[in-house]
Amino acid sequence: MKLKINGEAREYSGDPQMPLLWYLRDELQMTGTKYGCGMALCGACTVHIDGEATRSCQLPMSAIAGKSITTIEGLDADNQHPLQVAWKQHNVPQCGYCQSGQIMQAATLLAKNAAPSDTEIDQHMSGNICRCGTYPRIRNAIKDAAKGEAS
């Protein structure tokens, strides 16, 4: 099967039941996308499938034939996506493990909603756990990125 990862054409011929997460991490050695729970409960493995935030740990390869996948490594060529900039301005990360997933999840909110409210942010981000507790900074960084203040 054919698919695109961060704009690059790829071919996959392995186990169709294997989740995308392990294709990214083990085969492509793109380890920016993290394993946290394996059950789509924590969001650490979030990537975009044709622009939709999706948990890669529960997504079999068979479901993504022909799709275009974006990972944290491909979110922005210079790692200067407004959210990445805002994340740095607000010193969001602590340990950093969940942050790829947080940023990928937040990016699809901003793509649809230029001025999300606190409630909308909480609803959109509710599937992404951060055990360090960076939630207040995630909220603020998303709001700033939405306002374009992070540029």
Add this chain to the structure above:
Amino acid sequence: MKDIISPQRRTFLKQTASASGFALGLTLLPSISPVAAEGTHTESLAPNVFVEFDANGQLFVTCHRSEMGQQIRTSLAQIIADELDADWDRVTVVQATGHPKYGDQNTDGSRSVRRNLERLRIAGATAAAMLREAAARGWNVSPDDCINREHGVVHTPSGNRVDYKSLIDVAATLPVPEPDSVSLKPRSRWKFIGKVMTSVDIDDVVSGNTTFGQDIQLDDMLVAVIQRPPVMFTHAESVDDKKARDIAGVVDVINLPEATAPAGFNPLGGVAVLAKTTWAAMQGVKALSVKWTRNEHTGYNSDSYKASLIATAQQPGEVVRKRGDAPKALKDSGNVISATYYAPLLAQAPMEPPAATARVTTDSAEIWACTQTPQSTRSNVAAALKMPEDKVTVNVTLLGGGFGRKSKPDFSVEAALLAQQAGKPVKVIWRREDDIQHGYYHSVSAQHIQATQDEAGNTLAWRHNTVFPSISSTFNPAATKPSNGELRLGFIDNPFAIPNMQLERGEAKNHVRIGWLRSVANVYHAFAIHSFADELAHAANQDSRDYLLSLIGEDRHIDLAAEGAEYDNYGDPIDVYPIDTARLKNVIRRVTDMADWDNRKVNNRFLGLAAHRSFLSYAAAVVEVEVAEDGTWTMPNVYMSLDAGTIVNPEHVRAQCEGGMIYGLSCAIGEISATDGAIDQTNFHNYQVARIQHAPKHFHVDIVESTKPPAGVGEPPTPPFAPALANALFAATGKRIRELPLPLTLS
């Protein structure tokens, strides 16, 4: 002019040398070029194990503590760069492997800054002095007329300046000054200490360019996933691994050695599936059919255990601290107030489940692990492989959270044993289910407190019995009482000036591995003590803040030894870090001022307060709640005032306050339980942790500016949170929550 910020300096130098039995870092042996031993550079100035300049004048700072979100790699670099007046853009942080030459590396107990501020200033100042000397020789002037400025040395009378890079070869030939002889900058000239510096790792984190323990990839490596015994110390009676071996990619199935008491840092045993890919290993382990033995722990059920723990707490215990005669005062009083508090087992559940990779040859081993404890990883791996310690190298990756789970090296030992047997590098991955079901749990606790008040509402007697299975049981099965080490965590150091006080402990047997979790026993002790303090305030019909201040009493340094209590003060001297009630009261006043406590009733706001000293710091929290008609509650605002003495990076301290409170919230709403000895919870759908929608809406953090010696930061914000929250819910609803987990919807 010497600037000695702490009277501990000399003692500390002696202690460090003797504690490890090794003349490390601070004796600055000129023959040691330790960073070069890490294989990074060749020509260099390396006066000690923490500081090295390469020939281009790039400053390499070796961070010997593990990075798990506290930004220690940044803070320790700030300390060293400060004395050198370095250019921050020319500083590179090198992560140390596990080795005694660095002194203690066990990154727990909130002590990375408090134990290293002074010694790393000296480490930096030593190199700074050598660079001044090198410049002075070149100019033929006195080094006393030279200062370190902007990554170079300036001759003050002439204004001449030379960059460090031109001084490296000469400086490298100079004798290394004795630590006692180097002068330290005065605080007024600190350049990086006390300043906000962005994390050195932040660019990598936001671009996904990070290497955690789970991310290690070696050529020809196998991935192992392990099915561990569901009940501690049971073992596989029979294993049918045919289906597992049939899965494409599965290479081998290996039985790990059976575990017996004490648990220690040993693997739990079980059956490992080794495969070429993570997915195959995960599929393989699911396909195993294992019959497990039964043992005494199979009878462990949380419901009946809870009842027995509470029954023990309500009986008299063994007295561990006594002032006056609390039992008599209670007996003589017609007005005894009492309450029992309960808190369940918890799992640390760092976002990154444990993972370790091992490459083992016949005479050496190398480990890559997300470990808080590279030194005990090294010693435990060496012991398991029957290899001398100096043949084992432990590389420390970034840690996707630790919270105490990764201060146990069991997962690295698993990887080492499997790599040895497989004859190939092996990465052991813990799935989330493994992490939640086979952890070293935060202990389950029952506490009973009785008090009596006079007619004016003054508390005259306080009798508190604490009962929980001890961390000591993990290392000694005969340990059936809370250890002194745990009683010191917020129990025996109770700061209340009540004339009659008796503190007791009771017996509790362990049935799971008990371990450390952020703030450890402080979490449940603060919950009980500060919930009950609030209950006493209400019984006396007094303001909770005022009553708490009166319970704490006059400004004084508490002398626990005078009351027969053993207290180690988190391993630091009590004269340098006294239990100072003035500082505790100060954070209470500051946090309640910030929260507009006095006007809460006119403003119809429901606030709860708690304040707790731990890890030598003073933290006070106010939580505001709103409770909806359906019983759901939210926190519009939370407030924290923290006095941690001298701090290195205020932004990171603030972040620890925010995150520490949210961790405290998770501790209040989470629960691990067992049925027939096996843990009931498996993953984040049935082990509840705080999500963004549960988090308080607004955080207000106040860091007390202080020149006092540095104290802990990572843990102190957590303990006061749950009691402040429960007290706020009482203020809003009149319902007292004495048992955790605290429901997200009140009934």
